[in-house]
Amino acid sequence: MxxxxxxxxxxxxxxxxxxxxxxxxIQAIMAWKFLGFIDYFFTIQADLIxxxxxPGVTDLVIAxxxxxxxxxxxxxxxxxxxxxxxxEKQSGSxxxxxxSPVSMTEIVLGKYLxxxxxxxxxxxxxxxxxxxxxxxxxxxxxxxxxGMLGQFLxxxxxxxxxxxxxxxSSQPVNAAAGTFGLLILFSIIxxxxxxxxxxxxxxxxxxxxxxxxxxLRGIVNTADIAYFILFSIGFIxxxxxxxxxxxxxx
Amino acid sequence: xxALIQAHHLYKSYRDTHAVIDVSIELQQGEILGLLxxxxxxxxxxxxxxxxxxxxxxxxxxxxxxxLLDKPNQxxxxxGYLPDKPPLYPELTVNEYLNYAAxxxxxxxxxxxxxREQAIQHCGLxxxxxxxxxxxxxGYQQRVGIAQAIIHQPDIIILDEPTVGLDPIQLxxxxxxxxxxxxxxxxxxxxxxxxxVQAVCSRVQMIHQGKSVFNKTIQDLKQNHKIRxxxxxxxDLESIKQLPGVDTxxxxxxxxxxxxxxxxxxxxxxxxxxxxxxxxxxxxxxPIDNTLEQxxxxxxxxxxxxxxxxxx
Numbered sequence: 001m002x003x004x005x006x007x008x009x010x011x012x013x014x015x016x017x018x019x020x021x022x023x024x025x026i027q028a029i030m031a032w033k034f035l036g037f038i039d040y041f042f043t044i045q046a047d048l049i050x051x052x053x054x055p056g057v058t059d060l061v062i063a064x065x066x067x068x069x070x071x072x073x074x075x076x077x078x079x080x081x082x083x084x085x086x087x088e089k090q091s092g093s094x095x096x097x098x099x100s101p102v103s104m105t106e107i108v109l110g111k112y113l114x115x116x117x118x119x120x121x122x123x124x125x126x127x128x129x130x131x132x133x134x135x136x137x138x139x140x141x142x143x144x145x146x147g148m149l150g151q152f153l154x155x156x157x158x159x160x161x162x163x164x165x166x167x168x169s170s171q172p173v174n175a176a177a178g179t180f181g182l183l184i185l186f187s188i189i190x191x192x193x194x195x196x197x198x199x200x201x202x203x204x205x206x207x208x209x210x211x212x213x214x215x216l217r218g219i220v221n222t223a224d225i226a227y228f229i230l231f232s233i234g235f236i237x238x239x240x241x242x243x244x245x246x247x248x249x250x
Numbered sequence: 251x252x253a254l255i256q257a258h259h260l261y262k263s264y265r266d267t268h269a270v271i272d273v274s275i276e277l278q279q280g281e282i283l284g285l286l287x288x289x290x291x292x293x294x295x296x297x298x299x300x301x302x303x304x305x306x307x308x309x310x311x312x313x314x315x316x317x318l319l320d321k322p323n324q325x326x327x328x329x330g331y332l333p334d335k336p337p338l339y340p341e342l343t344v345n346e347y348l349n350y351a352a353x354x355x356x357x358x359x360x361x362x363x364x365x366r367e368q369a370i371q372h373c374g375l376x377x378x379x380x381x382x383x384x385x386x387x388x389g390y391q392q393r394v395g396i397a398q399a400i401i402h403q404p405d406i407i408i409l410d411e412p413t414v415g416l417d418p419i420q421l422x423x424x425x426x427x428x429x430x431x432x433x434x435x436x437x438x439x440x441x442x443x444x445x446x447v448q449a450v451c452s453r454v455q456m457i458h459q460g461k462s463v464f465n466k467t468i469q470d471l472k473q474n475h476k477i478r479x480x481x482x483x484x485x486d487l488e489s490i491k492q493l494p495g496v497d498t499x500x501x502x503x504x505x506x507x508x509x510x511x512x513x514x515x516x517x518x519x520x521x522x523x524x525x526x527x528x529x530x531x532x533x534x535x536x537p538i539d540n541t542l543e544q545x546x547x548x549x550x551x552x553x554x555x556x557x558x559x560x561x562x
Contacts, residue, residue, distance in 0.1 A: 001353070001354070001356070004350065004353045004354065005354075008339075008342075008350050011342075011346075012339060012341050012342070015341040015342070016341060091335075091337075091338075092333055092334075092335040092336075092337055093337040093338060093339060094337070095298075095303050095331065095333040095337045096331075096337035096351065096354065096398065097354065098302060098303040099301040099302055099303050099326060099329060099331040099333075100326060100351075100354040100355055101322070101323040101324070101325075101326040101327045101354075101355065101356055102323075102354055103322070103323065247303070247304060247305050248305045249264070
């Protein structure tokens with residue numbers, strides 16, 4: 001049942017121009033950026049040879065590309081997740097779900113999975129691009145895989161947050177604004193962690209950036225993975241609770 | 251056999267306002283219950299509670315014997331619900347949408363196609379099954395809404411104002427459809443169109459300001475005949491009761507009586523003749539209109555509802 005709801009969500013996404021526009025725009029921007037990083041790599045390649053244990057093409061092209069991709073994901077995430085629940089509430093189609101023999105958990109998980117599947121497509125097609133270097137360069141596949149994992153975990157967390165904002169608000173635009181604000185907050189909150197000496201561990205710990213940056217360097221830490229999983233599960237649970245309480249009140 | 255729906259003492263409050271106050275609804279197999287009431291009376295809230303979209307503030311709902319709050323999945327399987335605004339996805343085609351609805355209602359994969367064709371045929375959507383829902387006219391969207399409510403052949407069909415926005419031909423077709431469905435299923439429909447209730451429903455329940463104020467079968471309504479009789483002379487009640495066709499009679503004012511009887515409408519001539527022959531001084535002999543409209547207006551015109559219920 002979760003899969004049915006997810007596939008319907010994905011199908012509706014691809015029936016609207018929004019999904020195609022996002023895929024196209026992301027691909028174009030990423031390609032441009034990719035080209036820029038490769039260009040930069042060529043200009044400093046000569047100097048790199050002189051350095052012992054110099055960073056390779058994975059560190060100088062793929063890692064910054066993935067880092068940049070997170071900024072794009074942060075921008076497109078609210079556009080996709082804002083509709084998930086608030087649009088259904090607005091149009092009244094959520095009554096079909098609520099009057100069907102489907103639990104609130106299944107509804108929320110179905111919606112979450114639907115959006116997540118779309119983002120998996122996004123990170124896969126942007127991930128294919130650096131793989132084209134395989135024909136002419138030695139890529140560190142371990143670092144590449146850990147970078148992709150980082151992308152996936154990041155967007156999984158973004159989506160959960162977006163879903164929750166969509167559950168809270170009855171209008172998609174409000175959900176988008178809220179998601180956008182919170183995502184930026186979670187991304188930059190570690191600046192406070194770096195600035196102050198006291199309590200910087202806490203700010204670092206709740207920051208998305210702090211946990212995703214390690215994976216770009218090829219370090220997969222269970223604490224980081226746990227952070228993303230807990231973040232996602234937390235907001236999914238909050239969404240379920242939110243919908244349940246709306247059923248009681250509204 | 252137990253009732254399809256047994257909802258007892260439902261309450262629903264939104265912050266300070268009480269939308270539904272102590273409403274009980276029962277529905278039997280093969281019955282079409284019309285839920286009547288002015289706008290904002292609490293009809294939609296009642297229906298939403300019955301199909302699990304809203305949780306009641308207090309009360310108990312049994313669907314086919316299964317408690318809607320304890321075993322929601324088992325209970326909801328037997329319900330098909332059309333909200334006041336059909337819950338459609340405009341970007342899907344009619345077929346895709348109905349498949350999705352059938353899946354949500356946990357119809358077996360092998361049966362989906364068959365049931366979908368049946369629902370499409372029932373609702374007269376054969377020529378539109380591959381069109382996008384967003385491109386259909388309002389009337390056809392309404393039909394798609396009805397199709398999703400009946401696709402899993404539920405025991406109970408709940409329709410919230412199903413005939414809004416339909417042209418007269420479609421209106422007649424949908425009424426036929428409801429009558430046809432009503433033979434095998436139990437149906438609750440809410441409306442504020444009175445002729446519709448008289449045309450299709452077997453029982454009427456009226457809701458006013460969140461309270462249930464009237465609950466009678468259409469059969470009862472039709473048989474409930476009353477006559478007001480006013481005379482010049484002072485005649486005692488016993489003689490009045492002897493008049494042809496009178497079952498009960500009571501004095502409402504000086505020389506004015508209210509006569510009740512099932513065969514009263516056939517006895518008007520006999521009564522007037524009796525009055526004239528005995529020189530009672532007949533002033534007025536008028537059947538009291540007991541149409542649904544009269545009752546509806548009486549009950550909702552702001553007077554004490556219980557008083558009216560007794561009078562009617």
